[in-house]
Amino acid sequence: MDKVIQAQLRSIEEKNNVKILYAVESGSRGWGFESKDSDFDVRFIYVHPIEWYLSVFEGADVIEIPVDEVLDVNGWDLRKALKLMYRSNASLLEWLSSPIIYKQNQEFANELRYVSEKYFSPISSIYHYISIAKKSFDGLEGLKGIKLKKLFYVIRPILACMWIEKFNTIPPMNLQAMMKKVEIHNNIRKIIEELVVVKADSIESDSINQPIELMKFLRDKLEYYYSYAKDIKAEKERDSRTLNEFFHKTLRDYSGGINE
Structure with missing residues (x-):
């Protein structure tokens, strides 16, 4: 290719x-x-x-x-x-x-x-990632089977928010690069790593049963970053x-x- x-x-x-x-x-x-x-x-x-x-x-x-x-x-x-x-x-x-x-x-x-x-801009970036994560997460709750692709559209933005909170810098595009640096519970890290392996052997339309522990983690983080974004100090107008x-x-x- x-x-x-x-x-x-x-x-x-x-x-x-x-x-x-x-x-x-x-x-x-x-x-x-x-x-x-x-x-x-x-x-x-x-x-x-x-x-x-x-x-x-x-x-x-x-x-x-x-x-x-x-x-x-x-x-x-x-x-x-x-x-x-x-x-x-x-x-x-x-x-x-x-x-x-x-x-x-x-x-x-x-x-x-x-x-x-x-x-x-940490503020605009946080809101960008929250918006993506929420849009995908809202479509997953209540479903027994969820598409892996959509689940990762929640996972990656949440990790990006975690990166911005910790480092106040542009988050890497790559999921694994973020996973190496953000502080995340070992159980959640293991679930995500296993899902990456599963997705690599699947097709885009494949679904899995809801990973309950991961879903709770994502829900809690979404709520947290909505509050976190509101508390970030307003930025000065940038010079062009x-x-x-x-x-x-x-x-x-x-x-x-x-x-x-």
Whole structure:
């Protein structure tokens, strides 16, 4: 699949006259709990030739490829990505710690990670993860059989909240990376580790009986982080100068010579 993905990325560059600076896996394979039939969720950041950014009217800032059973590929223009970074977009921040990198300019990636730390917002991130966890958790309670996929959509966001509370930094995308550092009861840790193994040998639609101890843990954490988020001190308005400087530097360094 790596060859297929690489070919897709090259095709995107040629057809759209752009340069892809960073491309990663953003779905369950990057999260660390894929199933046998999980697709590949490829996300990327790209730049246009510099003239594109000087147009009176802004052009489309997303490139999306029709989704099939195997590949889900789409990306954001650099300017869109930086606007989202200003708002501490959790999905974008996660891409920067993906364990599966399909393509990257190393200098660009390192600088983007450095910039991202300046715009990370614990408040918005906590609320983002709580929202994801609650939406999935509410659909599980009361059911005898629950889909593993949906259960992990509660587990990972809760662990992300635990990471933010402990370290006040951007949580890793990967579940196992978080599990190594957050403080979690051994029984819960063992249940989650066993579920990862089960999911790896299952398909996306498979269900299991409710793990009662884990469900109680998740419910308690959801209630706790709702209260915790309300007590976080309001943040000062962020300055956009660092983003502008990074934007200008990136265009100078990488926009020239695209399909000239």
